[in-house]
Amino acid sequence: MSEPVLVVGVDGSAGALTALRWAAGAARERGRGLRLVHALPDLPGPYPRSDPVHEQLLEVAAEEGVRMLADAVREVPAEVRVETALRPERPAEALLDESHRAAMVVLGTPFLRPLGRILLGSVSVALAAHARCPVILVRPHAGDDEPPAEGPVVVGVDGTPASEEAIAIAFEEASWRRARLIALHCRPGVRGKAPTAAAEELLAERLAGWPEKYPDVVVDRVVRPGRPAERLLDLADRAQLLVVGSRGFGGLALGSTSQTLMSSALCPVVVARAPAK
Numbered sequence: 001m002s003e004p005v006l007v008v009g010v011d012g013s014a015g016a017l018t019a020l021r022w023a024a025g026a027a028r029e030r031g032r033g034l035r036l037v038h039a040l041p042d043l044p045g046p047y048p049r050s051d052p053v054h055e056q057l058l059e060v061a062a063e064e065g066v067r068m069l070a071d072a073v074r075e076v077p078a079e080v081r082v083e084t085a086l087r088p089e090r091p092a093e094a095l096l097d098e099s100h101r102a103a104m105v106v107l108g109t110p111f112l113r114p115l116g117r118i119l120l121g122s123v124s125v126a127l128a129a130h131a132r133c134p135v136i137l138v139r140p141h142a143g144d145d146e147p148p149a150e151g152p153v154v155v156g157v158d159g160t161p162a163s164e165e166a167i168a169i170a171f172e173e174a175s176w177r178r179a180r181l182i183a184l185h186c187r188p189g190v191r192g193k194a195p196t197a198a199a200e201e202l203l204a205e206r207l208a209g210w211p212e213k214y215p216d217v218v219v220d221r222v223v224r225p226g227r228p229a230e231r232l233l234d235l236a237d238r239a240q241l242l243v244v245g246s247r248g249f250g251g252l253a254l255g256s257t258s259q260t261l262m263s264s265a266l267c268p269v270v271v272a273r274a275p276a277k
Contacts, residue, residue: 004103004133005033005083009095009123012068015108017075019138022147022268023106024076030176033081036072037098038065039091062086092126099131099273109139128246128262128271134169135271137262147268151240152180152220156232156257157206159185163245166272167206170243171214173270182220182235183207186228199223229260236265243270 008023010016020036027034040061069084076082087094099105105127127135138147155170157163167183174181185203187196200223211219224231236242242265244258262269 003032004101005035005081006104006106007035007037007095007098007102008072008106009091009108010036010038010068010072011091011108012064012071013108015139017072017108018146019106019108019136020072020075022138023136024080026176027080028077032103033083034076035098035102036069036076036082036084037087037094038069038085039087039089039094040065092123095123095127096130096132099127099133099135102133104134104136104270105131106136106138109137124262125259128258128273131271131273134273136268137271138268139266148240150179151238151267152182152235153177153241153243154182154184154232154235154239155243156228156245156261157183157185157203158228158245159202159206163206163272166243166245166270167210169270169272171210171217173241173243174217175214177240178216179240180218180220182222182239184222184224184228184231184235186224186226186231196223227257229257229264232257232261233264233266236261236267236269239267241268241270243272245272 006023006027008016008020010020023034026032040058065086069086073082073084085098089097095105095107107124107127109124124135124137153170153174155166157167170181170183173179183203183206185199185206187199200221203221203223207219207221211217232242232244242261244261246258258271262271
């Protein structure tokens with residue numbers, strides 16, 4: 001079986017181009033291939049018989065998709081293996097299917113809105129909740145054109161086994177990037193109070209074994225009171241990557257903390273998803 005590749009959603013937008021460049025850099029450093037995927041727009045179909053106008057619209061959409069993919073290929077360094085796919089399904093359906101065979105799915109995001117948030121689309125939400133591999137939403141720091149290449153990797157750690165996948169991804173990414181890793185655990189309580197011994201012990205338990213597996217990664221263990229989303233957003237402003245679980249911090253299918261970070265973090269966000277068994 002061939003090694004899983006990085007799958008990138010291509011739609012011709014500036015956000016998708018930023019994500020493509022980020023993914024191409026990651027693929028080059030790690031010796032992985034890229035698979036660029038464009039899903040055809042969902043055109044209303046005629047009923048009950050085929051309509052020549054509808055068929056023409058489909059042909060135009062396919063031609064535009066082929067052009068987008070060709071333009072995207074030109075952005076990929078020559079040493080990176082690249083393949084393309086023009087898929088007839090809706091974007092979420094196509095990328096969810098691609099996630100079964102991918103190392104990760106990389107998506108672009110719109111620029112931040114005036115209130116410091118982006119409007120998450122249905123594709124991002126669907127993949128973050130249901131993909132069979134990690135999903136990365138790529139965006140730069142405020143005022144920058146490209147995502148950050150310096151700073152720590154930050155991971156949110158809660159008290160459930162669900163955060164184990166996030167921890168694994170965070171250590172791997174920190175090792176690849178030669179970056180410091182900040183592991184944050186938030187406990188309920190009043191802001192400003194000292195962390196409890198129990199909270200520090202829980203964080204140590206969740207991280208047990210990982211420093212030995214990645215001896216090159218320097219880990220800062222941080223326990224803070226307050227809401228996880230607020231604390232993680234503070235750290236994301238200076239990070240090159242933020243890793244969170246799709247569940248945890250409340251146990252929802254896509255937790256409120258994860259959604260807040262996907263909308264507001266000023267760095268690329270990895271939503272940890274376990275690969276298909």
